[in-house]
Amino acid sequence: MATDRRSIERLLATDLFRNLDGMLLERLAVNSRTWSLRAGDYVWRRGAAAQYFMIVRKGLVAIRRISAEGEGVLVALFGPRDALCIVPALQHTPFPADAVAVTDGTEVLVVPTAPVLSAVDSHSELATALNRALLEHTSSLRSKIDIVSAGTVPRRVASLLLHLAGRFGRISANGSVQIDPALTREQIGQLVNARTETVIRIMSRWAKAGWIQGSASTLQLLRTDMLQRIAGDSAGAQSLSA
Numbered sequence: 001m002a003t004d005r006r007s008i009e010r011l012l013a014t015d016l017f018r019n020l021d022g023m024l025l026e027r028l029a030v031n032s033r034t035w036s037l038r039a040g041d042y043v044w045r046r047g048a049a050a051q052y053f054m055i056v057r058k059g060l061v062a063i064r065r066i067s068a069e070g071e072g073v074l075v076a077l078f079g080p081r082d083a084l085c086i087v088p089a090l091q092h093t094p095f096p097a098d099a100v101a102v103t104d105g106t107e108v109l110v111v112p113t114a115p116v117l118s119a120v121d122s123h124s125e126l127a128t129a130l131n132r133a134l135l136e137h138t139s140s141l142r143s144k145i146d147i148v149s150a151g152t153v154p155r156r157v158a159s160l161l162l163h164l165a166g167r168f169g170r171i172s173a174n175g176s177v178q179i180d181p182a183l184t185r186e187q188i189g190q191l192v193n194a195r196t197e198t199v200i201r202i203m204s205r206w207a208k209a210g211w212i213q214g215s216a217s218t219l220q221l222l223r224t225d226m227l228q229r230i231a232g233d234s235a236g237a238q239s240l241s242a
Helices: 005-012 022-030 086-093 111-118 124-148 151-167 185-192 194-206 224-231 236-241
Strands: 033-037 040-044 052-058 059-066 071-078 096-103 106-112 169-171 177-179 212-214 219-221
Touching: 005 022, 005 106, 022 040, 033 212, 040 185, 052 071, 052 086, 052 111, 052 212, 086 194, 124 151, 151 177, 151 185, 151 194, 151 219, 151 224, 169 212, 185 212, 185 219, 219 224
Parallel strands: none
Antiparallel strands: 033 106, 040 096, 052 106, 059 071, 059 096, 169 177, 177 219, 212 219
């Protein structure tokens, strides 16, 4: 089967596969594909077999668990260049939670696990990239724990906004940060374990104060210094300056 050059370029654009040699890239590219998703579409469902390594190309993907009350709770968030499902793919285990596209126009690059796993022992650069991706997953989960345990709801919301700004934001000339695409107030509430109404009330107060502005499609942080003060630590400042 002929390899589409665009498939190889998509692999080269990822942190996971960009350092691989040409022959291995061609082998992985043959059966790779891109999934285009709308907000609410499932990337995978809990219990399904992990048959692919996946990398977000565009948009946001959330890992979602169902609570005892039957409500969906977002437990992690991934954006462009982030690798998904590393542990289930490596261990041949079912997915422990659902993965859902958060934004319209989300694109996910999928690569079958079999050729990747067969190449790990003979390609040290691939093994290194997989280990790095595992560390990044651990860091993402740790950030979620830090946000949820930040204290009051305003502190948790401020910590989340700074985290999103550090990972997905664009800093403008005037020092404000645009998060695009943004999360809905409901999704923010799920990530910080708070009621949607409470999040709306808090963010409306901050908008009136001139600290943030925007809607569900985009969000601009005008006064990150005030959000950092509310969050109560310097993590946001460090991530924004990185």
